Amino acid sequence: MARPAAAGWGERGAAGPEVRLAVASEDEGGIGTAAPPDRREQIEQRLETLGAVYMLLEVWGRDQRRYRFHCQVAFAGGAQVTRSFEANGQFPLQAMERVLHDVEAWRAQASFTAPSVLR
Numbered sequence: 267m268a269r270p271a272a273a274g275w276g277e278r279g280a281a282g283p284e285v286r287l288a289v290a291s292e293d294e295g296g297i298g299t300a301a302p303p304d305r306r307e308q309i310e311q312r313l314e315t316l317g318a319v320y321m322l323l324e325v326w327g328r329d330q331r332r333y334r335f336h337c338q339v340a341f342a343g344g345a346q347v348t349r350s351f352e353a354n355g356q357f358p359l360q361a362m363e364r365v366l367h368d369v370e371a372w373r374a375q376a377s378f379t380a381p382s383v384l385r
Contacts, residue, residue, distance in 0.1 A: 317373075
């Protein structure tokens with residue numbers, strides 16, 4: 267089954283942000299099958315736990331042989347203020363793992379409050 271092309275998502279309901287991975291690919295052999303679904307789901311769930319409100323995985327580059335993973339993570343207190351993380355890789359999981367590593371490192375050292383300029 268082909269996955270629909272997606273430019274992004276991040277709909278917010280009354281109960282909070284709805285977070286799903288948007289996959290920008292239409293062929294069955296593309297992004298959707300290049301990374302094991304269980305590991306992709308683990309990364310998505312971990313990023314959600316860390317505050318992800320937006321994720322996008324897409325084919326990237328002139329030759330369309332690389333992948334770009336973009337993620338926006340909310341500061342504590344809501345999804346209004348976010349920090350963006352992005353990585354490219356030869357494989358989807360490679361890009362996703364890099365972003366997860368960066369988000370975990372940021373959360374480990376960063377305050378969970380929005381910058382004072384934005385409050």
